[in-house]
Amino acid sequence: MSDNTPIIFSPIKSRRSFDEIALEVKELIFKGVLKPGDKLPSETELARQFKLGRQTIREALRVLELSGFITVQKGYGGGPTIADNVLSRIGSLFFDALRFDKISLEELTVARIKIERMIMGEVFSSIDEKGILLLENNIEKAKHQIAIKKMATSENLEFHQILAVSTQNQVFAIVTGAVLGAMGAVMSNLPKDVSVSKQAIVFHERILKAIKQKKKRLAIKLMQMHLEQSKEGLEKSPGKLSEKVQSSGRGAAEDLLLEE
């Protein structure tokens, strides 16, 4: 009940030095002083400049890394580099959230249908030639997989991601990426059946055709049918996502942490 209080804000109690350092670097990035590809000084050098210990600097770098602002390479010529991974971090956190909340397969597929239906509606006002080309190439790639008797799961998911990207709205792209990531994880735990991939490709071709012909209602309808069919396929393999997705950790830590 009290758990329904909104999420949203974390109090600004950053009196930890490494948080402040991370914040300063972020500000420099937002200002454009530091751009993706730029290299930050090494840990020891940063420690010298900020007059802080290396441990503190390291934790600041962890913060920046986990927020998608830098990557770190070791070895000669390595060190922290400004990156642009915020979106992919959002995607992977989203996937974590799915697992954390133990979302059911039912919920996931239902939400996917609604979301992709909505996106299909958006695509028509924004897709360009390049987007259509991407879709065509994707279908070719998928067909090639089938031709060599392989599943085309990731190619087929990519079809939907391309559609989301075609809305020209990153928010849709992020949300879809996250949901499809979860779907991919589910599907990777399913028995392989090439005919499933084949069915999907047929739908993708029909959807693409509808897009080319600017038949919006048809495209939306086809998408709906496509996803409903896919949903039914998934339902035949029983179980919750929370059970499906769990990597079979052998629980080394389990005993330790709980021995108390």
Place this chain on the structure above:
Amino acid sequence: MSDNTPIIFSPIKSRRSFDEIALEVKELIFKGVLKPGDKLPSETELARQFKLGRQTIREALRVLELSGFITVQKGYGGGPTIADNVLSRIGSLFFDALRFDKISLEELTVARIKIERMIMGEVFSSIDEKGILLLENNIEKAKHQIAIKKMATSENLEFHQILAVSTQNQVFAIVTGAVLGAMGAVMSNLPKDVSVSKQAIVFHERILKAIKQKKKRLAIKLMQMHLEQSKEGLEKSPGKLSEKVQSSGRGAAEDLLLEE
């Protein structure tokens, strides 16, 4: 081209010990062995159990903290506690993405309208008495804020979150939580104007009324109007978010990092 491939997974090159520790703890959380509220052992104790240095443990804790899985408190009785802040982390990363100019305010608000419109459609088939009660309570809380001449921003955002939760679909709740988190971050950087909160509450009351009367089309229409109005309000504060949000950093780090 190759950059269009979906986000989703980061390569598993985690040869760093702290990444592995973080992963192990995450798995325990996913499995349900560790639940929000549970306390982890102290840093020194963890170091002992995992047979690692305290520094390594600390970095693992940073990873977990930045992913929203734990919070850390200092002092007696403090230490790491399992938390459920993944959504708020996603929200703040969304906000980072906005400032990084990866997402425009336009994109965010447009996406929000489409998503909430969709959710409004779902609410009718799933909301129960409890949900309606939550909405009523929320409006009361918001009104109380206004009564004492305060903004009701977070209360008003919560209204929308409650709607998303009412769909009984966690995916919608998560997506909405992330988007609203970003909206909240945006709004917190806007000049305070109680009349804005007031306007929103009026709409919320009308929407709630429509829900009670099972007038689906009306509710959707009201939601759309409400959000369009809110969007216009945001657009009046001129410029891009990236300009608005900059905290006037005095650039202490700037000179240092660039002196090379």
Place this chain on the structure above:
DNA sequence: TCACATTTGTCCGTATGTATC
């Protein structure tokens, strides 16, 4: 109010692994 214990935050010095030249 005053110690006191616990735990994070921060520092230093040192050693090891790793990638590049």
Place this chain on the structure above:
DNA sequence: AGATACATACGGACAAATGTG
């Protein structure tokens, strides 16, 4: 192969915060 530069990791120490008696 060897030297260099860097991140990774260890151990020990002290400061600062926070709750208890």
